[in-house]
Amino acid sequence: MSHSVITLYDINSTITQPWAPNIWRIRFILNYKRLPHRTVWVELNEVEQTLRMIGAPPVGQKPDGRAVYTLPVIVDTLRSKSNPVVLSNVCTIAEYLEATYPARPICPEGSRAVQALFVHYIQEIFIKPLLPILIPLTHQRLPERTQAHLRRGGPVATPPPAAMGSYQHEQAWVAVKEQFNFLASILDKNNSDGNGVVAMGRDVSYADFALCSVLIWIERVSPHDCWARIREWNGGRWRRLHNRCREYMDVY
Structure with missing residues (x-):
């Protein structure tokens, strides 16, 4: 896509509509804030490879020291196409979207x-x-x-x-x-x-x-x-x- 959007990475499945609850939390925020976005569908067995490729940070570490990669992940090019923001972890993403795009807040003042x-x-x-x-x-x-x-x-x-x-x-x-x-x-x-x-x-x-x-x-x-x-x-x-x-x- 030539115009700037926020890309949301989601899990591919045999269900015609997305189901993963953590990813839906982010989709809700994007829709509520009316932020232009698109979804990229990833097979579960290709999540780590895909996220490494786009430079997404891991969300933790396994006992053997290997990094853990999970969805949701966003790539935000709305503010800068040349320096996109790539984020993992549902709470981190939610906080970023609320702070970066404060219009139509998801957390009313003081809550x-x-x-x-x-x-x-x-x-x-x-x-x-x-x-x-x-x-x-x-x-x-x-x-x-x-x-x-x-x-x-x-x-x-x-x-x-x-x-x-x-x-x-x-x-x-x-x-x-x-x-x-x-x-x-x-x-x-x-x-x-x-x-x-x-x-x-x-x-x-x-x-x-x-x-x-x-x-x-x-x-x-x-x-x-x-x-x-x-x-x-x-x-x-x-x-x-x-x-x-x-x-x-x-x-x-």
């Missing part, structure tokens, strides 16, 4: 600490009971060559996730429901926007994008099972939040 705490809860606590349910479903939707790469022990080495027994599966759903109920009880303290559909009570913010990114993962990976079950919980709150954020779901 950064509360927003950071909410997002930390979503990614470290809220999402954990969902992982044994969603990771096997997600694995099935990766291209076969990517699944084979993981079976051989690729950079994100994991064997194919084992299917849970029926009792384990139901116990996992009990834990998921507890987290959704707890979060609903907190959001119920807001009354100015449909009984607290959004975290700040009235306008969407970064907290909502972090939460809705998880809802999109559920919807895209298991629309007729997991999403059909969850979307009407707590009086349809999660369906309404998904709908509230829909205008920022464009994929370019």
Whole structure:
């Protein structure tokens, strides 16, 4: 593309629409701030090679000392085509976009600490009971060559996730429901926007994008099972939040 844009690197899969929640958090911000951007799709087994090639910084280190490369990554040429900014790590990218492009802020004034705490809860606590349910479903939707790469022990080495027994599966759903109920009880303290559909009570913010990114993962990976079950919980709150954020779901 001849004009300057922000390039967002995302995971290729057999699903027609993107699903990865951390990457969706960044896509939400780009859409909300109306920043021109495009998506480059990368096979999971080619992530490290691609990110090394574009000069993206690693996000950590393995026990053997090898660098860890993960998505999302952005390349920002909006401010300078000759000296692009290349960033990794979802939190680093979000902070950069908010600081560099302050119009239409995702964190209302005075709310950064509360927003950071909410997002930390979503990614470290809220999402954990969902992982044994969603990771096997997600694995099935990766291209076969990517699944084979993981079976051989690729950079994100994991064997194919084992299917849970029926009792384990139901116990996992009990834990998921507890987290959704707890979060609903907190959001119920807001009354100015449909009984607290959004975290700040009235306008969407970064907290909502972090939460809705998880809802999109559920919807895209298991629309007729997991999403059909969850979307009407707590009086349809999660369906309404998904709908509230829909205008920022464009994929370019």
